[in-house]
Amino acid sequence: MRKKVISCLLAGIMTVSLAACSGGGVSSNDASKDSGKSSADTEVGVEQTAKPQAPPEDAPVGGKFVVQITPGTLSPDMMDGWSANATNTGFIRLMNGYYLTDTTRDRTIDWDPVVVKSHEETENEDGSTTFTVEINDNLKWNDGSGITAKDYLFGIMYRSSQEFAECEGDATTGSVLVGYNEFRNGEKKEFTGLRLLGDYKFSMTVDAENLPNYYVLGDIGFSPEPMAAIAPGTDVLDDGNGCYFNDQYTAEVLRETLLDPNTGFRYKRPVVCGPYQLKNVDIGSETVELEINKEYLGRYDGTKPHVETIISKPIATETWRDEFEKGTVDYFYSSKGETIDSTLTKVEDGEIKANYGIVPQDSVNEFRFACDFGASQFPEVRRAFAYIIDRDEVNKQISGGYASVVDCLATEAMEDYQETKDELEGELTHYTYDIDKAKQELIDGGWTLNEKGEEFKEGTDKVRYKEVDGKLMPLELKWAYSEDDLTDLCNTIIPPEAEKIGMKFEGTKMDFAQMINHLNREGVDATYNVFSCGVVLPEFSSWWYFFDDAPERMGLWNYYRISDPELKSITASMQKVEPGDTEKYRELFVEFEKEINKKMPGVVLSTGTQYWFYNPKLKNFVPRSYDNWWFFILDAYIEE
Secondary structure, three states: OOOOOEEEEEOOEEEEEOOEOOOOOOOOOOOOOOOOOOHHHOOOOOEOOOOOOOOOOOOOOOOEEEEEEOOOOOOOOOOOOOOOOHHHHHHHHHHOOOOOEEEOOOOOEEEOOOOEEEEEEEEOOOOOEEEEEEEOOOOEOOOOOEOOHHHHHHHHHHOOOHHHHHOOOOOOOOOOEOOHHHHHOOOOOOEOOEEEOOOOEEEEEEOHHHOOOOOHHHHOOOOOOOHHHHOOOOOEEEOOOOEEEOOOOOHHHHHHHHHOOOOOHHHHOOOOOOOEEEEEEEOOOOEEEEEEOOOOOOOOOOOOOOOOEEEEEEOOHHHHHHHHHHOOOOEEEEOOHHHHHHHHHHHHOOOOOOEEEEEEOOEEEEEEEOOOOOHHHOHHHHHHHHHOOOHHHHHHHHHOOOEEOOOOOOOOOOHHHHHHHHHHHOOOOOOOOOHHHHHHHHHHOOOOEOOOOOEOOOOOOOOOEEEEOOEEEEOEEEEEEOOOHHHHHHHHHHHHHHHHOOOEEEEEEOOHHHHHHHHHOOOOOOOOOEEEEEEEOOOOEOHHHHOOOOOOOEOOOEOOOOOOHHHHHHHHHHHOOOOOOHHHHHHHHHHHHHHHHHHOOEEEEEEEEEEEEEOOOEEOOOOOOOOHHHHHHHHOEEOO
């Protein structure tokens, strides 16, 4: 499945959703076949404990689902391929569709029979593997035009092309396939790993260097793109050496069709094949409205959407619960103990008409370092920073006991972590408040000078320096953050602790759009070393892309911008594990988390539990980890 890198907003702090093979996740409510109607579909004020399932055959179609978004967070992007915040993620994903593979409700990746008529896998003598696919001939775009093999090939090719990269898009879609590098770099006109075999038949060859591949079905689960609309006049040709574009395919054409602020696909998305289509978007009023795509044939099991309209409503996080109580929006979630407890009391007393689901959190809150410049490029600085924070106390104050501190890049929802947790516990350093250890990290790392290049003296000198490439570098970290309870607390406690170890820690409060620009360096130079982030960690995490230091991965995939040989090597080995060899994969997962704990590209603060409260008019609405509202709503229907 084409991977996505998305910056997100969660509970008032910026959250980055690491790219994944699919939108799946470990759920507090595991999937099964029809498990019958839940009590949450017939009662009010109860916990939703049902397993995800398709809606009943007689479920009504209609109604409106209102989604809260935080004011100031809606990005203009309505299409994958560029950085977009989580406010946009759900809307974008509901317009995507017809991936070759899908994540089923029982949490497996498999071919989608609604899309794929037949598929064949052939191992080649050179170690590569060719997947030959024939798609069904009844797939359509929302404008009624047919979807063919060329739309799938076009989607892979244009998102792997120089021309798309010139539009500042992520041109890594076909990176696992034979011939990607030569095609991407313009060395060959043909994408040799792709073959056009008929109107509805094509093949994809995965390069031997990318095999074995633990998530190979995820990596080739591509989706179609409307070639005729995005690149008018373009054709996909194949003379026997691989697919190539005719001479009508240019960067100029893409700029016009993708990037025009009034009509561009990036912003208006007129042609889609997912369960929903864009009815209206207004950035000024922060309104996105989706409606059912009548041409959509359904997910892998034929499930079609039953909720007619989805619309956004900007509401501040601080007043979200109040607006939910009034019925202004249809769901509300929290991971803060005080909020959860008081809301549960109101639900039990009948003051709020709601049902709720309890969900292991699929994200961590962290201080994310830019590991490619300044003091933050050095692991000893990142470890020293971890030692000046009493993470246990911060977590206690913020979550009220509904979250816990973790010492690696993992969440309570992550099955690989849960299965290796006991082993990891004895292997990981628990960074807790310790000024002496923080100082020793810096001394061992060479931060022993003052601004004159002389020996740093505590009580006299304020900031430590280190000689780097013949110049003195100050121990200075610039922090970008968006205001919320957590960052307010950190802004109070961290700067004075930083002073104690000879570090200057300077925070800058900014709105979400500014932070996204600085995180992704869109039109700005590298300025900030640290960002207050949340990180969504998917079930099917392609760690090997997240720690790949190839230039095209930096920022778009490798959000830490870290170039670390050990992390790169371990994660590359994880990719090479044979599909299904869970034991070997988890052995490497442990080594990976130990290295993360040592290199500290981010200081993880906590992960915990979320309570999702939702309007009882929503039936078959099952909160669970990773899938979020945009997956819950696909199985849901409304009865007023």
